[in-house]
Amino acid sequence: MGLNKFFSRSTVTEEPVSPIDAYSASDPRRIKLLDAIEESDLSWFWASDANGKIVYLSRAAQEKLTGEGIDFHDLSLVELFSTPISESDDEHGRQRPLPFLLRARNSINSLPVKVATKKDIWWEISGRPQFCEKGEFTGFRGSAKDISAQRQGQIDVNRMAQYDALTGLANRHRMETRMAKLLTASKASQRSCAMMMLDLDRFKQVNDTLGHQAGDELLKQVAQRLDRIIGDKGEIGRLGGDEFQIILPDMDDRGALGDLAQTLIQMVSQPYSINGARAIIGTSAGIAIAPFDGIETDELVGAGDLALYAAKAGGRGQYRFYSSDLSSDAHWRRQIEEDLRDALATDGLEMQYQPLVDTKTNRVKSFEALVRWNHPERGWVSPAEFIPVAEETGQILDLGEWVIRTACRDAAQWPEELVVAINVSAIQFANENLPTILSDAMMSSGLPPERLELELTESVFIGDPHATHEMFATLKKMGLRLALDDFGTGYSSLGYLRNAPFDKIKIDQSFVRGACEGGNNNAAIITAIVSLAEALDMVTVAEGVEAHDELDLVRELGATHVQGWIYSKALPQDAVMEKLASGELEYEPSGPAKARASRKAMFRKVGVIHEDHRYEVVMRNLSRTGARIEGLLNVPEGTDMVLDLGNGQLVVAVVRRAEEAAQGLEFETKLISDGADGLCTRHRVSPYALAAAGMPLAALPAGSYGVAEAMGVNPRSRPHFLQIETSPA
Template identity: 60%
Template structure:
């Protein structure tokens, strides 16, 4: 019957049964008194599956649920009746960051009306969502009787909502959080942590040479590589933090409650190592690298933009330091970025201004100390800045075409020098991986040999494992062309990032150089490096290759590597790199044998430096100069006659305080031992594991802010003058060679 027929009839008279038309005769509307037909109607509605009904008693226990609903849950009717509704349903948020719904139990206990509330049905093996509506019922005396309500299945709708939410917050390629979600999460974390005075670390990571994979293997292969990178990151980070892909080959990791720079450096190192292992992508082998920048709130930034900017700057420094490295943010990086730009500009003219030179370090036969080869090392003497380290300017040269010009100059110069040496002494020349893949290295070598007349057998070309990140066939072809010329090939820095035994089966290397990182500290008890060195030596012997242990400085290291079978040794134990004139003078005297000269035992690397630091003793702060620094101690100058055993605190600036004890003291010079060893800053430097928190400084009266450069006193009440005492030591004013009382 048409709906309008229920309300009107032709002529506008009401259809009330009086004077009704024939088609309305016998009509039996369902009214409140017709319980049987009303119940049948409700049964039909329940059986249709469109929706169902539920009811509780005054204690919140379920006393009714439609049979169709019970069937969907998949349990017996009797097991549901009498259970508390709040235990059957939960209001789990669809988005933990945004959903602020109150728990169902709260709504029921408050006897609030429930309207279209999404709840999750407590089923173990599957996820079912209902939308429930309910109203509290009371008797005539106002006594609460329970709830009566309806429900419907909204599982499909929830899935659609979650899919839409996931698309908005997650990277569709890798499944990691996207830039929007990472920014929101970081902002929420930093806001909450400021109130709780907690820390949060942020890691920024870029993939090195990812573009090469895209260009050579195609974008589908690049996408598959990114998915594998994401899986490796998740394996390392686990539940300690949240990982996001910001776009392209840039990733970000949020690590709540982490400010130990020792732990963060170890984590960054593992990430780099894991990401740098070979990949199998669509039947091809691909190798990439990674660089990581690290910033920590509240030390390096309180707001999201500030912390991200700090991490970005640290990442830029890591990439500039040679890639495959990590860096912590420091205030010096801003100045370093400007210095890097200036170095790049000056480097373009360095060759033309004759500022480049070569130094040579001997490679000595372990059995008798006979020199068999000299490695040529590039040196730059800047007219204003003095000597600039290769690890600073080589990465800059690699990012520009300058590396090819530098590389060709170094090759020709090294061959020219070697042509003046007697006998069959060889010269080893490093060829950058960038130069190897972007220029015709065999043609360059032939030009250098032709111009100098050097026998090809006396030339060794040192390559790092990163050359294998290029196209494998092209790399192999270049190897074969070089061997056809007659030169020797050496694999440098073996084991530091891209190691794979597979390429050693085909690459025609004559020598493997064991990286100094395996030699350093190998003689210490409990160190695992000897086993690694032995394995490399055994591998090289099986492949009929020579081995060189690099960076040997102490007698215990020399005894260890020779005992493990290393055929050659290179390091300060025999000689530092020296000018060509010194090499010629020695060779003219016929001095082909080198004597081992060095300390009996390895000690922690001690870097020469000249740096102003603060020294705190009791409630006084003194100015001092630090002359050298290692992980375990330092030498300072500036305080007179400090007794042995005196406890001091060294203030390195930027909130870095190191507790130390005076172990040597002579006049105004003291040797200190740190209570807690320093850790690597990712560059050629050291830093403290922890810093003075900006929250502590704020409590001492300073405004809450990220740590600026400068020095900080011990965090204590500066206004407590009653604790003040006379200075215990006389301070030497080194700038005027005098002394003054502190």
């Protein structure tokens, strides 16, 4: 078949033909020109019959298809070409698919189509419907060209616009687009979507120490670890710098999210090998969940940022769920920064000392110096609140020097055999003036170096390895004792113990907690740490021991020293001196027979729902398994209740103890950690349920407004119990 048959005029017209048109249609040079175009691959020609079967295709195009193993003979256009809708097509808009255009006998204008081959080959086709002199449809005629290279180039451009060039993860733009689409779809189907914000801890130190190329390599390895953990559960993006975001559709179980966050923190915190050098970082995570914490993208991202900020403020290496009170927490953190500076300038801090006792003799061997702050307006502020602020703002150097000088001065007044232990942060350890500060403090107080012990965490190994080794050598040359604190909770490398001259290992209290209960490996971990310390000729301290069964266990497992409330809380210097003045260096253990779930004392108003009534009570303490409340009279044991902790958190409970206006509740389902020192429920009342009860669809409001209504609590009978007011005393 020839070009003249298909591309000369095929319809009869009564209109006069101009000389130019007649000349062009019949001139053989026109046919040669079209042949030249076909052979040059600039454009090909094709034609189909009325049934869509291909009846003509340029020879160059035929050779292309034959080379790919495609026999186009007897194929229809829709069999040879497909028009799949990719994500990029959907975002940028496109024509209707080829089958529709053929059925409707519409013109085809520069339509991208995929050739029916395993390879990614794309053509762009154009065509117009043809009709005979009787007006009957005879098929299509058109042109085509190969756009595979251009399309791949466009895909690469689109990918660069959506993905991070360094890590291959989604970039900020793609994550924003994905989040907006997911939240829109989740609202329509009343589903949830969780988001994690991650920020690397101490990444800047690696960049400064090993260089920016090492920093880039580290970011790549972090991305690979995140991808291995998340897999197909969600999408990971790098927002810029050392900040990452993870989107997790259909997740609202805060227990599962907390476990996932903890796994991410542990895996990211494992050592990295970069160009033969060893690098150690950490990460913190903030978690927000739609629709509970936000409905729109900006709202949810803001909630995640606040949660991340709270996690970093809590000491780093933590995760934190968003809650409505985090805004006030952020304001308090800023106030801490200002007030701490004043407290250092006006001697507003004080030192307290907790004894470390020999497990065999109950005799005190040393005291750990612990800084305390009695805020003029807030009362006692936890070190977990102000120490991280001091580290982040640089005040830790001034604070650390004050601690060293004060502790040395106080310890110099104790009996000669007693040692004082001082916590030294990684920032202090990296300060080249630390040996001078220690020497000056010991000289001015008269405390000999063998009575001063520095407690260090594994974070001191993050910096320059050579500088770290030099500092260790200097401190040991000064005659100081060194202890490795919180062992097992950080990066846990035996290389630290091999290369650093530690005299003592402190077993973190997280391993002591629950060691007497079944279902965990805490006792085995303690045994392993004790055996390791014995092999390295180090003493061991079990921290946080509060009950006799815990004391008996750590003694049995071989810990040489114990620190905890079972012997004594931290005491001010005058109380320590009073104890030492009596000549009694022994501490008798005093505490409950068995450890129970840690309870947090408080005075907080909460709601209690019983049958069709809601009462306001005061919660005195809270643990994973139960709570103590006050404010209701005549509540018999065995009464079923629902405790409303606010922010959509409802806990089914039963009264196990009742004493006048106080009740002890046991929870049907245990609470979980909020990533810091608080507790929360796995699930919350859904905003979709509140919307069904008449409230506008929005993130959960603070407090308990609307929860009772969503549960159908509308008082219809007289209340069973008498509600009374209670005081904080």
